[in-house]
Amino acid sequence: MDIREGDARTTLCDLGGPVDFALIDGRLGTEPSFARQVIELVAPQLRIGGYVMNDNAEPDSLGHIRDTTKGFLITTIDRGAHVTHLSGKVALVTGSSRGIGRGIAERLARDGALVAVHYGSNRTTAEETAASIAEAGGRAFTVGAELGVPGDVDTLVTGLESGLRAHGESMLDILVHNAGLNFMGRPIEVLTPEEFDQMVAVNVKAPFFLTQRLLPRLRDGGRIVNISSVSTRLASDHGIGYPLTKGALDVFSHTLAKHLGPRGITVNSVVVGFTRTDMTADALSDPATLERNISRTALGRIGQVPDIADAVAFLASDDARWITGAKVDVTGGVNL
Incomplete structure (x- = not known):
């Protein structure tokens, strides 16, 4: 799906069930909080053992930064980790x-x-x-x-x-x-x-x-x-x-x-x-x-x-x- 700044919550709040794989790729705009918003909306919907993958298609999980030179969302946690449903609790x-x-x-x-x-x-x-x-x-x-x-x-x-x-x-x-x-x-x-x-x-x-x-x-x-x-x-x-x-x-x-x-x-x-x-x-x-x-x-x-x-x-x-x-x-x- 194609998303733009400002509509992520509407677009991503319900992906229709547990997700095994999320590829987050492309320019995410200029708002610094937008990358975090995307992760916070998508991650709870990942099935245990699922992956968020960066634009290089390398499996990683929830840790994230913004690449200010490219505008990409890039994951930073070790490969093979998985997002769990009580993360942050x-x-x-x-x-x-x-x-x-x-x-x-x-x-x-x-x-x-x-x-x-x-x-x-x-x-x-x-x-x-x-x-x-x-x-x-x-x-x-x-x-x-x-x-x-x-x-x-x-x-x-x-x-x-x-x-x-x-x-x-x-x-x-x-x-x-x-x-x-x-x-x-x-x-x-x-x-x-x-x-x-x-x-x-x-x-x-x-x-x-x-x-x-x-x-x-x-x-x-x-x-x-x-x-x-x-x-x-x-x-x-x-x-x-x-x-x-x-x-x-x-x-x-x-x-x-x-x-x-x-x-x-x-x-x-x-x-x-x-x-x-x-x-x-x-x-x-x-x-x-x-x-x-x-x-x-x-x-x-x-x-x-x-x-x-x-x-x-x-x-x-x-x-x-x-x-x-x-x-x-x-x-x-x-x-x-």
């Missing part, structure tokens, strides 16, 4: 030093986001997660704050702001509330007020007040994803306290979705079932436990971390722009 994932949270952080980073890797007490594992992201070509930094204690939100926000400044950022696009606490095997007869309060503090109060503090930093069109549990729709053998807190988080999700709709911010819950992580390894080492959980799942296996991370990445992307206030069941069909 900034994400915070709570409880992301290990397990499902780590998988989510790594997936969002792989899709192009700068990720704040939050941890409660284990700084070493958080730094390992950030290092893993960096080794894969992504960007991440760690933020330490124990949740469920006085001053937790203040500590987390202070660390987040410091990390954002170090990376030349000040705003968030994606907020994933993954951190959680569960006292297993504590039915109503034995669950203590202290244990109950701890779960409420981590699973309900922390997401609520962290969101409250970060709303001014969350860009319009942003994403909030709350990690919930299949236990909210099951009579759990493991006690009543944890499902109560996750049920509260679900209410928070759909109520906040309504409230933030005018800003274009989507809010959704991801319902998680039994998932294989380092934290469930002991339980799954028991053949009876493993078989019992597999038998309850329509797809006939235990969940894997990428199953959850992929769903969160979808909800964080523009592909999920028309989904809000939803409980997305990512359990493989538990107890259907």
Whole structure:
């Protein structure tokens, strides 16, 4: 297609579906911002692994300059790189030093986001997660704050702001509330007020007040994803306290979705079932436990971390722009 200055947004805003290849060639006029406008419109429509190619037909990706002597748009990033659908986005994932949270952080980073890797007490594992992201070509930094204690939100926000400044950022696009606490095997007869309060503090109060503090930093069109549990729709053998807190988080999700709709911010819950992580390894080492959980799942296996991370990445992307206030069941069909 032939485009001229001033009409790029109309011409390129919808190319009719994912694009595998874009050859940007020719004089792009005299306006310095025009080259950037073309890239910003075309790049989000590239399929993962697609290419923007310069006038010499050499595969490159998003980095770009204007050749002021010729007026051509020229790409500058290494050949073979690819544009990802979260490029330029900034994400915070709570409880992301290990397990499902780590998988989510790594997936969002792989899709192009700068990720704040939050941890409660284990700084070493958080730094390992950030290092893993960096080794894969992504960007991440760690933020330490124990949740469920006085001053937790203040500590987390202070660390987040410091990390954002170090990376030349000040705003968030994606907020994933993954951190959680569960006292297993504590039915109503034995669950203590202290244990109950701890779960409420981590699973309900922390997401609520962290969101409250970060709303001014969350860009319009942003994403909030709350990690919930299949236990909210099951009579759990493991006690009543944890499902109560996750049920509260679900209410928070759909109520906040309504409230933030005018800003274009989507809010959704991801319902998680039994998932294989380092934290469930002991339980799954028991053949009876493993078989019992597999038998309850329509797809006939235990969940894997990428199953959850992929769903969160979808909800964080523009592909999920028309989904809000939803409980997305990512359990493989538990107890259907």
